[in-house]
Amino acid sequence: MATWEYSPAPESAALAQLRPSYRPFVDGAFVDGGGEPLKTVNPATEEVLAEVGTASAQDVDTAVAAARRAQETTWGPMRGAERAKYLFRIARIVAERSRELAVLETLDNGKPIRESRDIDVPTASAHLFHHAGWADKLGYAGLGPDPRPVGVVGAVIPWNFPLLMATWKIAPALACGNTVVLKPAETTPLTALVLAEIAAEAGLPAGVLNVLPGAGDVGAALVGHEGLDKVAFTGSTDVGKQIQQRLAGTGRRLTLELGGKAANIVYDDAPIDQAVEGVVDGIFFNQGHVCCAGSRLLVQESIAEEFSELLLRRIETLRVGDPLDKNTDVGAINSRAQLDRIVDLAAAGDAEGAQRWTSSCPLPERGLFFPPTVFSGVEQTMRVAREEIFGPVLSVLTFRTPEEAVAKANNTPYGLSAGIWTEKGAKAMWTAQRLRAGVVWTNTFNRFDPTSPFGGYRESGFGREGGRIGLEAYLDA
Structure with missing residues (x-):
């Protein structure tokens, strides 16, 4: 190819x-x-x-x-x-x-x-x-x-x-x-x-x-x-x-x-290609250094396998490197202290039994970089699902019903943002009304406007x- x-x-x-x-x-x-x-x-x-x-x-x-x-x-x-x-x-x-x-x-x-x-x-x-x-x-x-x-x-x-x-x-x-x-x-x-x-x-x-x-x-x-x-x-x-x-x-x-630990909820009737792009933007924008980053992906069980395949294929195309290069998608981690924290929390995901997938994109030989990383098989008690990593690390959980999706999304001490992906307007409204988050995006993520209030x-x-x-x-x- x-x-x-x-x-x-x-x-x-x-x-x-x-x-x-x-x-x-x-x-x-x-x-x-x-x-x-x-x-x-x-x-x-x-x-x-x-x-x-x-x-x-x-x-x-x-x-x-x-x-x-x-x-x-x-x-x-x-x-x-x-x-x-x-x-x-x-x-x-x-x-x-x-x-x-x-x-x-x-x-x-x-x-x-x-x-x-x-x-x-x-x-x-x-x-x-x-x-x-x-x-x-x-x-x-x-x-x-x-x-x-x-x-x-x-x-x-x-x-x-x-x-x-x-x-x-x-x-x-x-x-x-x-x-x-x-x-x-x-x-x-x-x-x-x-x-x-x-x-x-x-x-x-x-x-x-x-x-x-x-x-x-x-x-x-x-x-x-x-x-x-x-x-x-x-x-x-x-x-x-x-x-x-x-x-x-x-x-x-x-x-x-x-801080935040936002959930990005993908229903089985979601526009899948659009949702993949939204999930990628939600977690890898600004190297994941975003308080409202969609760091928890909740995907409906019936499409979880298909969605994960498409998602990993898309992440594999992200280019990590020189932030001044206009082709770069994921830049440098802001400080050595922050990079150390990301490394420690990713190691905790390994230790607690989550399955780590890491992009094969080569990293620069010098500088502070961390590759796009996805953890699957994540349980809600794991640190990667509960603590704000503030880096390019995504945790994937599944759900069967809308009620379960809302319960898992709200199972966090945070409440800054959330995302919903569905073609059904009524389902989006039903979900948004039940999410404890200051900002809820539907079929998009990380959209900011000075006319719209933001907070948690x-x-x-x-x-x-x-x-x-x-x-x-x-x-x-």
């Missing part, structure tokens, strides 16, 4: 305009941080990209004070239509610099350039445009006749979607008249700092946006700061619980978007981001 061979099609790393060093952004200027500098690494090569200055506890105090001053004297009193102008400018510049941002994101994060270029950066720009449109219409959002900003927001974001997660927090906060102190992930600070540069280029008043790179100690100092009015956190469930305990009784608002239940957190409802967390009615 003839096979396609793809010639290398690398994007130029020079487009990222990478600099040897980056600094925190506080009160409208880039400053020397008081913390120990860190080196951010390209996970595809494990080579150092740049040195990044980090914030100290004093820098956190300075940033929060600057944000408070700007919120009370400049940004908060400003008319919504005027705030919208700044957000529109930022959105346009993000779109204009999209190629630079996409390459920089891929270098710093390890995700394929195709995803950074076609998904992350355009969606980030879309969130800014969308919320710019809300800035002068908040009184018509159904959230009270005279909604007011909460105040100063402390935002902590993860490493899997650095630029996109930054805009998810910044866009609604600024549209509602709040100011922001943002702490990007330790391993992926670069696009957040370029976003700060873009905000300055757009003329955003000093103090409205502050960006503080650093490790967990900077995040802890920020979320526990008494000068904040709200904390918005996206990250692991364990850290989310710590933040919730710390803020309990303080009166400060909190929204948490945490139980150990996947609380609060919603995006859409009209997502404004509520940033307003006092």
